[in-house]
Amino acid sequence: MALPIYASPLERAWYYSFRVLCGLIFLFLIAPILIVIPLSFNAEPYFTFTEKMLSLDPTGYSLRWYDLLLTHPNVPTDVPRDAAWWATVWQDAAWVNAAKNSVIVGFFATITATFLGTLAALGLSRPEMPYRRAIMAVLISPMIVPLIIITLGLFFFYSSIGINKWGVPYLGVIMAHATLGIPFVIITVTATLSGFDHSLTRASASLGASPTTTFFKVTMPLILPGMISGALFAFVTSFDEVVVVLFVGANDEQTIPRQMWNGIREAISPAILSVATILVVFSITLLATVELLRRRSERLRGISPH
Amino acid sequence: MADLAANDPVLLTTSDGRPLQEALAQAQSKAKWRAFMLVAPLLAFILITFVSPIVQVLHQSVYNPKFSENMPQISAWFDQNPNGTEPDEAAYTALVADLVAAGAAKTVAVAGERVNYEMPGTRSLFTKAGREAKKLQPPFMESLTKLDENWASPELWGVMRRVSHAYTGDFYLAAVDLERSPTGSIQQVPENERVYVNLFVRTFALSAAITFMCLLIGYPVAFLLAALPMRYASLLMIMVLLPFWTSLLVRTTAWMVLLQGQGVVNSLLVWAGIIAEDQRLVMINNLMGTMIAMTHILLPFMILPLYSVMKPIPPSYVRAARSLGATSWTAFRRVYLPQTIPGIGAGGLLVFILSVGYYITPALVGGASGQLISNLIAFHVNKSNNWSLAAALATILLASILLLYWLYDKLVGIDKLKLG
Structure with a gap:
């Protein structure tokens, strides 16, 4: 999009002001996310940059808000931090437990969504699939229907079947999160399959492979990038989800988003910012993974980025 | 395909002797089933965790048994007597019997809540009557209205008649700031209560x-x-x-x-x-x-x-x-x-x-x-x-x-x- 040589002065002015405008919009997109990182190291309980921070004085920065994440009434503060201390933290600290719960819920929800979603995507991408469009619309709709309506429905449904009394912890939340993650798996896996060369499976069958062998040796390695990025989407959806947990989760089912929600509603302290920072770093890692997978998938399928 | 078969006296067959058309149709329907079976587990899952909850939302929006379940006798009286009947002693007897039963089962507040949606301020009327009902002596029309004169209000009886049906469209009316007047016609709620x-x-x-x-x-x-x-x-x-x-x-x-x-x-x-x-x-x-x-x-x-x-x-x-x-x-x-x-x-x-x-x-x-x-x-x-x-x-x-x-x-x- 270089500036053509015949551009008039007005167009030249517009060309540069357009770039500046776009730069400002990118700033709007990215600045709020990055600003929480330095603020989480604030030594004072404020949500703005103190003068010490601006003058890069090391005493203006501290890790106290990260330290706060490890605290709990049961965790002694004045003892040396040895293995026993860390064991107590691992057992009792509220944020650590919330993190563990989030990972457990996210893991099972992701497995369910990926397994069922991939299977369905395989069926949906077959040309002979009946009612393809209608079924696809139903399967994608959890992404479109507002979360509060799904949650309301689950709230009625779970209280009518009494799922909390079944004795399987997190079951309701896991099933709900899997439902929310399924559209992402379907979309990513169908996208991978749309470029899939079906003569490969026929070749494999003609060489004597059973459908199962064909799937695991031929199809799956090719659609794996789509599966993994679908799974990551599903995991992030679950990891970030708060409405369902708030309404249908039992009181002791605390996840990171729920803990954050409580923290923000009660008294927002910079400890929230330290959690936010950890989550931002986490999402950067995920984004990088998805990006690498996408490139790998394009390379494998012979679509090179131009 | 059909033309080909008609012109040719020898029907095209597969190697095992079946007509080609039939074999093809069978293979295609098999492939269709195979594709559908791959989608079926997810469809079943979505049906349980997504479609049925949504259906429950739809159902809940027109169904509310809080009153009819907890106050069965008076609900039955409303069913037997057409709209416009003045509440007689039989109605009050049924009402008091329900209040006694609901008071003992501690569900009177639930029934009151249902009436309270339609007529704010009536919840306490029900909870109070639930506590006192067992002490009341017949004739109940007199003793109940003596307990609280609001029990004689025609508006309350009108509301109770409406909420005695578990299935109702009233919640949709409420959701668009409409209500039923005591005469049964639909009107807008007062200016200061319009929210939705x-x-x-x-x-x-x-x-x-x-x-x-x-x-x-x-x-x-x-x-x-x-x-x-x-x-x-x-x-x-x-x-x-x-x-x-x-x-x-x-x-x-x-x-x-x-x-x-x-x-x-x-x-x-x-x-x-x-x-x-x-x-x-x-x-x-x-x-x-x-x-x-x-x-x-x-x-x-x-x-x-x-x-x-x-x-x-x-x-x-x-x-x-x-x-x-x-x-x-x-x-x-x-x-x-x-x-x-x-x-x-x-x-x-x-x-x-x-x-x-x-x-x-x-x-x-x-x-x-x-x-x-x-x-x-x-x-x-x-x-x-x-x-x-x-x-x-x-x-x-x-x-x-x-x-x-x-x-x-x-x-x-x-x-x-x-x-x-």
Whole structure:
């Protein structure tokens, strides 16, 4: 999009002001996310940059808000931090437990969504699939229907079947999160399959492979990038989800988003910012993974980025 | 195929002697079944965890047995006597018997709650009568009205008659600020109690405004991303995708931190001398806070569809227009813009649909004036405990979204949805 040589002065002015405008919009997109990182190291309980921070004085920065994440009434503060201390933290600290719960819920929800979603995507991408469009619309709709309506429905449904009394912890939340993650798996896996060369499976069958062998040796390695990025989407959806947990989760089912929600509603302290920072770093890692997978998938399928 | 078979006396057969047509039909139906069986487990799962809860919402919106289940005898009396019958001693006897039973089962408050939705202030009437009913002596018409004269009110009897049916459309009336008058006709609720229509209007207006803002600032970015060479574009794309991947709560928190009175934006403005120390802007806990935060959160959903439409547009079209004498504005307006309409439609509908149902961000940064319909649904579930009204509101919201979804499917095609 270089500036053509015949551009008039007005167009030249517009060309540069357009770039500046776009730069400002990118700033709007990215600045709020990055600003929480330095603020989480604030030594004072404020949500703005103190003068010490601006003058890069090391005493203006501290890790106290990260330290706060490890605290709990049961965790002694004045003892040396040895293995026993860390064991107590691992057992009792509220944020650590919330993190563990989030990972457990996210893991099972992701497995369910990926397994069922991939299977369905395989069926949906077959040309002979009946009612393809209608079924696809139903399967994608959890992404479109507002979360509060799904949650309301689950709230009625779970209280009518009494799922909390079944004795399987997190079951309701896991099933709900899997439902929310399924559209992402379907979309990513169908996208991978749309470029899939079906003569490969026929070749494999003609060489004597059973459908199962064909799937695991031929199809799956090719659609794996789509599966993994679908799974990551599903995991992030679950990891970030708060409405369902708030309404249908039992009181002791605390996840990171729920803990954050409580923290923000009660008294927002910079400890929230330290959690936010950890989550931002986490999402950067995920984004990088998805990006690498996408490139790998394009390379494998012979679509090179131009 | 049929012609071939008719002309040829020898029917085409497969190697095992079956007619080819039949064998083909059988193979195709087998393949159809195989494809369907792959989808079946997920379909069953979605049916349990998604479709049936939605059906329950629909059901709950027209079904509320709180009164009829807990006050069976008086409900039966209403069924036997047509509308307009004055309550006689038999009716009062049935009512007191129900109150005694419900008082003993501690469900009288539940029945009272149902009446209370329609006629505020009656809950205490029921709880009090539930405590005292067993001490009452016949004739009950006298003793009950002596306990509280409101028991003789024709309005109360009218309401009890209506709520004695478990199936009712009243919650939909309430959800659009209508009510039944004592005579049974439908009328608007008093001016100061009209909440829901305004809230629906606010939700849709705010979503439209957010969609417009997203389009306004998303279009230039998508244009730039589509026009730049790939290696720069994919770097800049990270700036769009990172917010997309970052936790919603993190982004909302970030805006709370930025926009609050002592926050970064205000401090920056004070430092730059644009506003005075005592004039810090109120940008949070109001409509503006909701709008800024939601525009930021939903912007990637606008940029990504726009980008995927703009990317394949050949730059030579605009160049051709320029070479034919069009100014750059005309070339953009007449040649480029029409080609991006599908992207505008897709992104706009997606952002609109998502923002209509938003809950978390308005709840955290919306304050009182920035609450949307979802927040009220949540309120009726958690606080006022009026599940049926919550379900009716949710159903109206769902219907409007399905309409948009259907439109999206017609215009864009739901299977063309892409992520990243």
